[in-house]
Amino acid sequence: MLTQPDKLPLLKSSKVLLVGSGGVGCEVLKNLAFSGFLDITLIDLDTIELSNLNRQFLFRNKHIGMPKATVAANSILQMNPNISVTPIVDNIKNPKLSINWFSSFQIVINALDNLDARRHVNLMCQAANIPLIETGTAGYSGQTTVILRNLTECFECQPKPLEQKTFPVCTIRNTPSSLIHCVVWAKNYLFSKMFTRDTSKISDLDTDKDPDVEANLSKESEVLKNILYSIQEKDFPKNLFDYIFGTHISILLELKDMWIIEFDKDDIDALEFVSSTANIRAFIFGIKPDSIFQIKAMAGNIIPSVATTNAIIAGIAVTQAIKVLLGNISDCKTVYYAYGGNRPQLLYKESLLHPNPNCPICQAQYLSISSNYSKSTLQDLIKQISDCKSYFPTDFEYSLLENDRILYDPDFDDNLPSTLESLGITSGSILTLLPEDESTNPTILIAIQEKNQTEKSAITIEKCGSESTLYGANQVPKKRKLEPKENGYSQEPNTGSKNAGKALKKSGTDSLPSTTEIIDLESTESDKVLIE
Ligand SMILES: Nc1ncnc2c1ncn2[C@@H]1O[C@H](COP(=O)(O)OP(=O)(O)OP(=O)(O)O)[C@@H](O)[C@H]1O
Numbered sequence: 001m002l003t004q005p006d007k008l009p010l011l012k013s014s015k016v017l018l019v020g021s022g023g024v025g026c027e028v029l030k031n032l033a034f035s036g037f038l039d040i041t042l043i044d045l046d047t048i049e050l051s052n053l054n055r056q057f058l059f060r061n062k063h064i065g066m067p068k069a070t071v072a073a074n075s076i077l078q079m080n081p082n083i084s085v086t087p088i089v090d091n092i093k094n095p096k097l098s099i100n101w102f103s104s105f106q107i108v109i110n111a112l113d114n115l116d117a118r119r120h121v122n123l124m125c126q127a128a129n130i131p132l133i134e135t136g137t138a139g140y141s142g143q144t145t146v147i148l149r150n151l152t153e154c155f156e157c158q159p160k161p162l163e164q165k166t167f168p169v170c171t172i173r174n175t176p177s178s179l180i181h182c183v184v185w186a187k188n189y190l191f192s193k194m195f196t197r198d199t200s201k202i203s204d205l206d207t208d209k210d211p212d213v214e215a216n217l218s219k220e221s222e223v224l225k226n227i228l229y230s231i232q233e234k235d236f237p238k239n240l241f242d243y244i245f246g247t248h249i250s251i252l253l254e255l256k257d258m259w260i261i262e263f264d265k266d267d268i269d270a271l272e273f274v275s276s277t278a279n280i281r282a283f284i285f286g287i288k289p290d291s292i293f294q295i296k297a298m299a300g301n302i303i304p305s306v307a308t309t310n311a312i313i314a315g316i317a318v319t320q321a322i323k324v325l326l327g328n329i330s331d332c333k334t335v336y337y338a339y340g341g342n343r344p345q346l347l348y349k350e351s352l353l354h355p356n357p358n359c360p361i362c363q364a365q366y367l368s369i370s371s372n373y374s375k376s377t378l379q380d381l382i383k384q385i386s387d388c389k390s391y392f393p394t395d396f397e398y399s400l401l402e403n404d405r406i407l408y409d410p411d412f413d414d415n416l417p418s419t420l421e422s423l424g425i426t427s428g429s430i431l432t433l434l435p436e437d438e439s440t441n442p443t444i445l446i447a448i449q450e451k452n453q454t455e456k457s458a459i460t461i462e463k464c465g466s467e468s469t470l471y472g473a474n475q476v477p478k479k480r481k482l483e484p485k486e487n488g489y490s491q492e493p494n495t496g497s498k499n500a501g502k503a504l505k506k507s508g509t510d511s512l513p514s515t516t517e518i519i520d521l522e523s524t525e526s527d528k529v530l531i532e
């Protein structure tokens with residue numbers, strides 16, 4: 001894999017942080033351990049489950065219930081005892097894992113399964129000015145990309161698609177036409193009515209605040225409750241069945257709404273209930289029933305994780321990490337893998353894109369504020385900002401926020417006497433300084449770090465992260481490529497899937513971006529680099 005042996009020392013001295021030790025993470029760890037990396041830190045908050053074993057090959061049956069990070073580290077050390085692997089069993093969002101801590105690595109690789117953690121790592125890497133390799137897989141699709149501060153798009157440069165799928169209310173209630181409609185009915189309506197004591201949960205359901213719908217819901221609940229009261233009686237099962245699959249079906253034909261309430265796909269009783277009732281309903285409506293396994297996938301919104309997809313994406317991710325560390329930035333690409341679509345190739349690549357000038361994360365300046373937050377007041381912080389001319393322009397007018405909460409603005413100073421701690425601002429909090437005049441001043445994100453508790457209330461402000469030491473940073477192309485390579489495909493409308501490193505949910509080959517190049521396995525030299 002390594003084509004520049006003279007640069008091997010660069011890898012040996014690089015500290016790499018791997019976030020997530022699941023399907024992709026185990027593969028990445030194995031690749032790192034055999035590519036010349038000597039110092040790997042691995043973090044995962046979870047423990048090993050039986051269902052992980054088919055693809056997370058560092059884990060065995062005897063490890064079930066044990067922390068993934070520790071077991072993965074031990075397993076890989078048995079394969080290569082000459083490296084150092086430090087496992088951390090924790091949430092990557094733990095405030096103790098500060099920007100300074102992120103700064104101690106030369107590169108970070110994400111092998112995560114959720115948007116929230118990905119967003120956090122993206123922010124920390126932007127603040128710490130550390131390169132991030134993003135990965136994502138879903139079934140037979142996957143992608144990986146490289147995120148470099150000030151050079152490429154970050155994870156937030158393009159909006160993320162909504163993850164939740166919803167169904168038209170009347171289809172679920174009145175006219176189910178496929179098994180998924182019956183599964184949604186069984187899981188979200190019937191299950192909750194039967195087994196959820198807290199009827200207030202019904203307020204979570206999307207009734208469009210229609211009084212008729214809500215009246216119907218409460219009438220149904222009442223009837224069902226009365227039947228449930230007769231649970232000791234001989235006719236209870238028959239009455240219940242008749243109501244749900246007889247009387248209730250006719251009532252349903254007159255109703256017009258649907259619900260969404262959680263159920264646990266891993267609770268076997270819950271799953272069997274939902275599966276049986278969905279299949280009975282499907283039968284009544286002339287829809288083909290299916291197995292409990294398939295219904296579990298539908299009810300749990302499960303997209304199967306495929307070992308080969310994980311291995312391919314992990315391989316490319318580590319290749320990209322090596323390129324970044326060796327300074328071959330111009331060779332780094334966003335790479336998509338898609339199997340089973342209507343295109344013949346499996347791998348497609350796209351040039352890294354420049355940052356979106358309106359992105360609130362990568363366009364922000366990052367400062368860190370050290371403070372003894374149990375003694376420092378908001379007033380102290382505001383004063384320090386106005387005194388600190390090196391980072392803030394003179395007469396800088398701004399609002400200070402924590403997420404959506406306004407802490408201070410020129411017309412709101414109620415919080416000034418409060419200590420930072422009493423305002424809930426402690427180590428790891430990220431504050432946003434939103435300038436009044438956004439056209440001339442950038443947003444500033446400030447990370448709060450803890451100062452020695454014995455020190456006075458003084459606050460110090462510093463720039464976050466180290467200066468970039470990236471080799472080859474000037475190699476990133478200035479513009480997005482506009483024409484597709486000669487590959488036989490016409491330019492397609494941009495579907496948004498070019499989003500660097502986004503949480504990949506469903507990306508068939510049809511959703512490939514217009515600027516995609518096809519990686520032909522027998523094509524050019526530079527293409528081969530990606531898959532060696
Ligand atoms: N905030 C976080 N901090 C640390 N690790 C995280 C965080 N969020 C997710 N992870 C870890 O990222 C890994 C993602 O791997 P993967 O997608 O294979 O998940 P999984 O839970 O093992 O598999 P599946 O969801 O398919 O059952 C998991 O091991 C998960 O524990």
Ligand SMILES: [Zn+2]
Binds near residue numbers: 158
């Ligand atoms: Zn961005």
